[in-house]
Amino acid sequence: MRDETEHDRAGRWRPGYPAAAAVFAVGMAGTTLPTPLYGLYREQLGFSELMVTVVFAVYALGVIATLLLAGNVSDEVGRRPVLLCALGLSAASALCFLFEGGLPALFAGRLLSGFAAGLLSGAATVTVLELAPPGRRARAGLAATAANMGGLGCGPLLAGLLAQYAPWPLRLPFLAHLALVAGAAVLTWSLPETVAQRVRRPRLRAPGLTVPPEVRGVFVPSALAAFGGFALLGLFTAVAPSFVAQTLGVRNLAVSGALVFSVFLASTAGQALMGRVGVRAGLPAGCLVLVAGLVLVGASLLVESMALLVAGALCGGLGQGLAFRAGLTAVSGAAPPERRGGTVSAFFVIAYLGISVPVVGVGALTLWLGLRGAGLVFTAVVTVLVAAIGLYLLRRPAAED
Structure with missing residues (x-):
């Protein structure tokens, strides 16, 4: 054993x-x-x-x-x-x-x-x-x-x-x-090797990212929620340290590192919490908690408050973790076994687009609006997106427990 x-x-x-x-x-x-x-x-x-x-x-x-x-x-x-x-x-x-x-x-x-x-x-x-x-x-x-x-x-x-x-x-x-x-x-x-039969020359191939029609009702809100949550992670890992230094005047790099650490720590807690909450409640609840975190982040940019930024990191990270794990569980469970790999891959692709595309948009906006203005536009757009998904899921849950 x-x-x-x-x-x-x-x-x-x-x-x-x-x-x-x-x-x-x-x-x-x-x-x-x-x-x-x-x-x-x-x-x-x-x-x-x-x-x-x-x-x-x-x-x-x-x-x-x-x-x-x-x-x-x-x-x-x-x-x-x-x-x-x-x-x-x-x-x-x-x-x-x-x-x-x-x-x-x-x-x-x-x-x-x-x-x-x-x-x-x-x-x-x-x-x-x-x-x-x-x-x-x-x-x-x-x-x-x-x-x-x-x-x-x-x-x-x-x-x-x-x-x-x-x-x-x-x-x-x-x-x-x-x-x-x-x-x-x-x-x-x-480490023990857990794959019994192995080949010498693996083939690199795209698994095909088409989402089966019967899964799309679950996939679309789940993937969009993951997109919004990963956008928040991208904001903290790419832009938040600059905001802390330039706008809040906190140039201690250990503080910037600890701030980013807190987002991922909260995300881990949110993913662990999903096991108790369940998919049916976890996905809309995660979206709404993520909205609260985004509002706190926006408020921190508006009034230039470190305390609000930390609160937004913790709240947003918790919501991201809860919504992400619930969405992944819902999509994986709804996909037919023969299409599960491609469907889950499509889910991750959309999530990782969330960590890149919006963040580059923030960087572009800084050229016209400055770091603070670009951050406010970002939080407003992502808040509206995630709030709409959360309200939709409250009316039409993505999956049964």
């Missing part, structure tokens, strides 16, 4: 699902590591806020491309090779930032980071679940969620603390992450 650790047939110790979750968290932390450092790059390289959002958005393009072309590759070659490949891409991304020589290196680093996240999202989640003993599958699911969102939140926190209180602010965070990746690679090498 498997436990958190296990032994193979030769009696050697093998780590279990907590180790896989730790690998997942380390890999995802690298994707958000540059978040509190963008202001330093702006000062050093002299680019605009629009370029910050474009550099950030390249990450989402990498994730989407990987999900479309290689989302199921671990089913063919095994989990460990894909996890090791993802960690290699994460290390390559860190090296791009470590030896950064201008915008091309930043773009390359973000793209490689997106490739790593795309591979980890599927392979690491499945590895955590497959290594769990039968009686601990629910706990493993929560561990995978916590590793994903917790890793995303720990990246800015680690970078902010090191950049603020240690030397080499644009070097040390990436050196630290390289050390963590090396440890994660050793841990990954010792």
Whole structure:
């Protein structure tokens, strides 16, 4: 019987699902590591806020491309090779930032980071679940969620603390992450392989993103809610540190990192809460809590209040996590088994478009309205979208519990 650790047939110790979750968290932390450092790059390289959002958005393009072309590759070659490949891409991304020589290196680093996240999202989640003993599958699911969102939140926190209180602010965070990746690679090498039959040459192919007609009534509001929630995450990971520094006058990078960490921490709590609330109530409730968070973020921009911004981060993150997990559960449950992979992939594509397209729009608006005005327009538009979805779902629930 498997436990958190296990032994193979030769009696050697093998780590279990907590180790896989730790690998997942380390890999995802690298994707958000540059978040509190963008202001330093702006000062050093002299680019605009629009370029910050474009550099950030390249990450989402990498994730989407990987999900479309290689989302199921671990089913063919095994989990460990894909996890090791993802960690290699994460290390390559860190090296791009470590030896950064201008915008091309930043773009390359973000793209490689997106490739790593795309591979980890599927392979690491499945590895955590497959290594769990039968009686601990629910706990493993929560561990995978916590590793994903917790890793995303720990990246800015680690970078902010090191950049603020240690030397080499644009070097040390990436050196630290390289050390963590090396440890994660050793841990990954010792993980049990859960795919019995593997092929040597996997085929990269798009799974087809057509949504079956019978699923569209569930898919459209769920995907739009995910779009709105990820737009909020994108705002905090790309633009909020600049607002904190330029508008609120708080130039402590550790504070910026902690603010972003709080969004992802709240998202993890919201996803855990969905298990108690259920899909039927969770999706509209998550949308309405997300609306409250967006209103608080808008108010913080209007009156220039750090306290309101933190409250908006916590409330918005909670609503995003609740709505996202409920929407994903509803879509996955409604899709026919033979079309489930493509339908879920389409859901993730729309979610990741939410973390990129609106944020680039904010960057463009800063050229005319400034950072504060662009943020107010963003929060107003996304609030209207998510509020409309929430009210629609109150009248027509997406799924039964």
